[in-house]
Amino acid sequence: MRRIGYLALLAWPALVAAGELEAEWSHAWPLSVEEPAAAYRLELTPEIYRTLHSPSLADLQVVDARGQAVPTLIQPAPAPASTERLQRAPWFPLPPLPLDDARWELIGETDAEGRLRRIETRGGGSSDAREAGAALVDLSAIQRPVTALDLSWDDAAAPLDSLYRVEASDDLETWRGVLRQGRLLDITHDGERLVRRRLELGEVSARYLRLRPLPGHSAVVLAGIQAVTRQSGPVAKPSWESLEGVRAEGGEFHYRMASRLPVSLADVTSDTPYAARWRLESREAPDAAWQARTSAWTGYHLVERNGELRSPPQPLLGTHRDRHWRLLADSPRSGPAPTLRLGYTPERVVFLAEGEAPWRLVAGSARARRQQAAVAPMLDSLRRRQGEGWEPASAHLGERQTLAGEAALTPPRDWTLWLLWSVLVAGTLLVGGLAIRLLRRGNEA
Incomplete structure (x- = not known):
């Protein structure tokens, strides 16, 4: 008999939680998962959207088998994944900047589509242009905005540490800055090598780019240049x-x-x-x-x-x-x-695999609200551990179950005003009773 009492006490919290679910939430959906995971995701359906009452979607929660809330987050649909593409870009060495008493001219020959066919420099000294480390890059054949330049050089050039400036132009006459300084690095130590070959540009749409080392920085003898573009994946249809x-x-x-x-x-x-x-x-x-x-x-x-x-x-x-x-x-x-x-575009629900499976999604309430939980930092931690392409595992909705139905959408009655009025009336009656007693005593005296 005593053991039965202990079992009843242990089961009491689960019974209370189940009773609260039945009274506070409109509907529930059982969730099925295919494999164990730390987190799961599912897309909100029109049926769930019709059940929700709160404009902020606060009346949506995932609960475990005992009815206990588990950390739940609503996220917008993920943006289309983008892929990176490297494309060889024609480039031409430029001579060093002219001295104060020297003249320097750049003469370029382009075809009908604006692509550079030949470039000729006049003045500026007789040093080898390749050793100056400056270059003119022809992007006229690339249709997408260029996000970066990948540079290559001979391994024998190491060690090097240099800052470069990048400018853009559409006519080889007027230039605008797109990168004030970008670091190029190639160093070794104790058998380890650290290389940085990329100049990040944001998004640049221009026919030509001009690269130069900043004054006081060593020139890089370039061997090749590749333009980096990004292409977004297919956009989900609304x-x-x-x-x-x-x-x-x-x-x-x-x-x-x-x-x-x-x-x-x-x-x-x-x-x-x-x-x-x-x-x-x-x-x-x-x-x-x-x-x-x-x-x-x-x-x-x-x-x-x-x-x-x-x-x-x-x-x-x-x-x-x-x-x-x-x-x-x-x-x-x-x-x-x-x-x-x-x-x-439908949003998605992400929840952490806490508590006892199976889980359920409950929605629709004017009384209950989703418990706040730090789900986003946990997802970021999992993504850092698993890799950028990691996503929570998929969860699937079962048949909708009715809990409290429309009754859950009725706001709870606020008894505060009635209680205040009751206290006020009781106080008035008490004061009145005391006053009458005092008057009677006065009359008797």
Whole structure:
């Protein structure tokens, strides 16, 4: 009997946590994982967005098998990964800077597309141009912005430690600085070698670059130059939510969004051809002031012999999750309200594998809030340990389970005001009773 009592005491916290989940959260989804991992991720679905109540998505939490909250974080969709490409760039040695009493001229011959075919220098002394360490780089055949230059030199040039300046031009006449100083390094010690061959430029779009060592720094006898460009991966296509509206007056139409979607795009569609000038506004509460979400844009849906012609989606001024939306036309419009399409990129939930599996995702509450946890620093630590390409393992949603349902979306009743009034009334009655007793004693005396 005593053992049963101990078991009941041990199980009591789990029973309490389970009861709180059933009372405070609207719905839950069981989570399945394929392999053990330190952290997991999953993409938010339209069903989860429809369940959420808080504009900040604070009513979303991952819990373990006992109902205890585990560290949970909501992240925007990751940016497309970019790949680095090195491309050989034609280059030409330049002579050293002229002395005060010498003249120096640069004569370049280009083809019809602007590529350098020949370069000739006049003046500036008779020293070998390659030993000056300066170079003119032809980027006219490279279509993407150049983010860096990779330089190569003979291993016999070590040791070297030099600072270089980089300038850009489109006509070989006017030059602008793109890198004030960049260090080139090639040193050895105790059998170890430290080499730095790259000059970081940010993003430069120019036909030509000019490299020179800073005054007082040794020149590097270059053997080759490669231009570094970056190419982003495919951008995820946005998801869309279509809203049917009602006419308020003239060219004003109202819409309501039931989900907490991170809206960043807007589009207006109609069953019939149209052309109009639109503005879009939104607000969270029905009595709040309208806030502009786009600048004015021209939307259209036209029919041609070869097919339809539609205006592109309009980017919003930021990301918004408001419930109420208003579409305004510059002039009154007849007919039914057009369809408002709101575009978004789904976010993802990342949680740490704490507690007892299996885990569940709970969402939708006007009473409970997600517990704050330092998830991001832990993910950074894991990424440093596993490598830059590391990602949390995938988790998968199961069938939705109803907990408290709509009752969880009702804010808890605030008894504070009633309690204050009760204390005030009780105090008034107490003072009144004391006053009556004093009056009676006075009369008896």
